[in-house]
Amino acid sequence: MKQLSKYIFLAMSIASPIQASANEWQEPLNGIVNHVIKNGYNNYSASAQKLQNSSYAFCSTPSSQTLTQAKDSFKENTLDWQKIQWLNFGPVTYFMRYYAFEYWPDKKGITQRQLRALTQTDTEAMDAPKFWTSASIAVRGLTAIESLLYHPDFDPINSQKHCDLLKRVTKHHSESANEVSLQWKNASAQDWVFDEEGSGFDKEKAAMELFLQQWIEHMSAVKDAKLETPIGYHGRQNLKLAEFYRSDLSLNSIHENLKAYRKIYHSGSPSLFDIAIKSQPELAKKLEAQLIENQRLALQLPSDFFAPTQEQNEKVTMATPLVKSISLSQSYLTNLVTNLGFQIGFNSRDGD
Amino acid sequence: MLTRRSFLALGSALTLTPTWAEISGAGTNRKLYASAFSTPEKKHYFGVIDDNGSILWKNTLPARAHAPVIHPEKAIIGIVSRRPGYFMHFYNLADAQLIKRIEPQKGHHFYGHATFSDDGKNLITQENHYPSGAGKIFIRQWPSGEIIHEYSSNGIGPHESILWQGNTLAIANGGLKTHPNNDREILNRETMEPNLTYLSLENGQPLNKLTHPKEYSQLSIRHLDINRDGIAALGFQYKGDLRDQVPLVALSHISWSDIKYLSMPEDVRIRFKQYCGSVCFDKSGNILAISTPRGGLVAFWDVNSKTYLGLKNCRDVCGIAPTDSSHEFLLSSGTGTLMRYNPIVGSTTMIKKHTNILWDNHLKCLSV
Structure with missing residues (x-):
């Protein structure tokens, strides 16, 4: 069979695509990481913190005015998310954070159903360590916050329970956004590339x-x-x-x-x-x-x-x-x- | 030493298509592999490589193909067009000549996989009768191609099947109803009922039919392999939500009453992106390899203990074939990589990196 291999070999002669040199990609990569991703998560983290703060302010003084302020913060944070949504890579992949930041599409109304169940949960239980990191991704981020602020099932102005839930979801969401931002600050994209040993990677x-x-x-x-x-x-x-x-x-x-x-x-x-x-x-x-x-x-x-x-x-x-x-x-x-x-x-x- | 010319002369002196034994006798016991591949220019080929990754021959295909099919006795290899597929090409390994083209019956298409009976006298294909969506198993006489049996696959979307002990066909009925007018659009996502059917080839009757629990009804059973103990390994493709936590790999046996799911670390399961590519046992039949091109890795299990062993990163990897050595696999990828990997000792041997070849889904070892 060795002879067969040797003598029936047909050389491949397909034109190579034009290729940039290996190091040439370092700058565009760094540019995207620094200007799009790191800046993007920095802004996203800051507006998530602002959303948490305005949710707390709203819940301490519930009114249509403070609700509007919370909604404005939600909009700002959501639009910051859209700038980095294209990349499901790196720290956002840990603990299903990418899907937790936005649980969409939600064809079966899982977020609503689970939020309603959470309104029946003791606040002490919700404050237990790891409650939120192990909670369903449907109730951990922007989709859940949007529901609590906009869905007619929820009335945070008049319901303490709904407001308590809003505070806890926005707090967890802000912490998650901050963790991703911090992880990007101390890392490079190459840290999350899986090495292919032996392939001139x-x-x-x-x-x-x-x-x-x-x-x-x-x-x-x-x-x-x-x-x-x-x-x-x-x-x-x-x-x-x-x-x-x-x-x-x-x-x-x-x-x-x-x-x-x-x-x-x-x-x-x-x-x-x-x-x-x-x-x-x-x-x-x-x-x-x-x-x-x-x-x-x-x-x-x-x-x-x-x-x-x-x-x-x-x-x-x-x-x-x-x-x-x-x-x-x-x-x-x-x-x-x-x-x-x-x-x-x-x-x-x-x-x- | 044989030259290409003398080899071809030997081929014609023997028969029109030599047996594997005759070809092996002409040289050493070197391993050969077959796979479809494409180029960046979107040209499509079927090729044979040696264990150094060199392409021994290639033939142009009219469209992208999916999985090779190997005759058990004659040195004949075939390739099945990908779903919805309308051709199978068969070649004489010795001279790379196209010796047979088979097309599906009117109203049918192939799913990309086929297999020969153990004696090589029949060719078995999975097909979609697309006006009805019924899954079909066709038995054709080889080499005439004449249809001698047409059986129900006992499900929708029979993708791959593996012959076991000569007259039992394990069929991965993926459950996806499609129609070529809509390319690959899934027409029954909400009502899918994938199953694994063990079919008697003597009478076309199901010997066992295994299904998922209801909550996994969108877990399409797509690829499988069977080891010498009759353990079937199954690789799934989940058609539900990307965020759902579902098993992606399982084991089965004709005598079992249910599918036994294999576990893996959650961070690895997430990397699969709900998609398994190829399913392959090693030479010993105890090490299972499952590729996920979307995750860029191959994961390994010890089948006897049902233990997850680890993974090998390889971008766009899909093809897997056992090598001559126990525990070792040859991997092929859409980036042109061919590498050997042994998950027990963790050794990697980079065979070749073809810069302009995109190895397609499945790699098969030839019986040389």
């Missing part, structure tokens, strides 16, 4: 590759789950599936996501864009133009786009240019990074 490139994979996946989530699904782009409309629909943040969340995309593209010196423009100028420019177009088209949607004021077909007509644009930017990004030598997932993206 390049940690910077591997980390960058994971970021790019998650960015591409997030584009799908924005297009499919955030935009198409609730308005019934392919089927039945269900506006309650829109992200943060109770607090009317569905569209603003998309705005923040799309802004974050351009920040990812341009962070670092050189940035991914700077490197791409040298070897793949046409594609690099197309992606840049499409990312801007995404933002422009999203801004054209009416502020009440996710409200039940228009017919489904009107919503679909209005959303179509943005759906197509996000889809196109996803294709450009995929082609660009593939041409730059990244493997954005073969079996992992399209297995069976």
Whole structure:
């Protein structure tokens, strides 16, 4: 069989994609980590603390005015989350924090059901060590806080129990956000890349590759789950599936996501864009133009786009240019990074 | 020493398609492996590699394929197109010539896997009768391809099946109803009923049918392997919520009344992202390997003690095949990596990193 192997060998001769040198990815990686992730979690942690403070202030003096202030803090914190939501990587993966920060979609109303059960729980039990870290992810973050502030089942102005629960959820949420922020401050992306012993492993490139994979996946989530699904782009409309629909943040969340995309593209010196423009100028420019177009088209949607004021077909007509644009930017990004030598997932993206 | 020319001459002097024994006699007992692969330019191939990772031959495919199928006696290897698949190509290993193309009956498609009967006289495929969604097992005469039996798979979405003791087929009925008009869109997510069916090939009757408890109804049973003791290892793909805490790996036996789930550390289970790729026993049949390309790792268990052993990181890994050594596996990935790994001693041998080859889901060892 050795002879067989030797003599029926056919050489492979497939052209190599253009590749940047290994160290070239350190700067874009550092840029994204410092400007998008570390700054992002720092802001997110600060606004989570503010949300906790305003929830405590509201509960000490319940009124429609203090409730509005708590809601404003919630909105600020939620929009800070949208800037970093694209990355499920690193410290946020510990203890299911990523899913705890936002439990969405919640098709079965698990958050409501579990919050109602928690309102019957003794506050002493809820203050026990590890109660919240071991609690269901459905009641530990923004989705639960949104329910307590906006859902008609809850009346924190008049119910001490509801306010007690709000205080505890916002406290746990703030602590979690702070822990993730602190962990990022003392670490690098390479710390969370799993080494592949024996394969000439390049940690910077591997980390960058994971970021790019998650960015591409997030584009799908924005297009499919955030935009198409609730308005019934392919089927039945269900506006309650829109992200943060109770607090009317569905569209603003998309705005923040799309802004974050351009920040990812341009962070670092050189940035991914700077490197791409040298070897793949046409594609690099197309992606840049499409990312801007995404933002422009999203801004054209009416502020009440996710409200039940228009017919489904009107919503679909209005959303179509943005759906197509996000889809196109996803294709450009995929082609660009593939041409730059990244493997954005073969079996992992399209297995069976 | 044989040259390629003399090998081919030997092949034609023997029969049109030599047996594995004849091919082995022509050289050493070197191990060969087969896998589908693609290139970044989205061209698709079926190839054979040696244990140094060198590609011995490749053939172009009309579309992306999924799993190889190996004839038990003749040096014939095939490849099944991926779901929804409409072709199987079979090649003479000696000269790399396409010797047979099989297509499904009207209204059917393949699921990406097939197997030969132990005597090599029949080819067994899992198919979707997509107008009804019924899972089918077709038995075709080899090499004519003539259909001699058509059985119900006793479920929907029969993805992979493994033959055991000659006349029992263990079928992973994944439970996913799909129609090619909607590509891979799941049409019955809320009513899925995956099962593992042990089917008699003598009469097409189920000998045992194992299902999950109701809370795991969205746990699609997709891939399996069986060791010499008849223990079937199962790898699942969960179609429910990414956040749900569900088992992803299990064991079964034709005589058992339920599926026995294997545990793993929660931080590892989370990394699986609810998705198992390939399922494979080592040569001894006691070490189980399950890949997860989404998690970029292969996890290992000792089957006798049902103990989790550890993992090997490898980005986009999916293909696994046993090597000649007990406890050792060859792993292939969508990044072009081929590596050997032994989870007992923890040894890694990087075989080759093909820069422009994306190894597809499944890797099979040839009987050379």
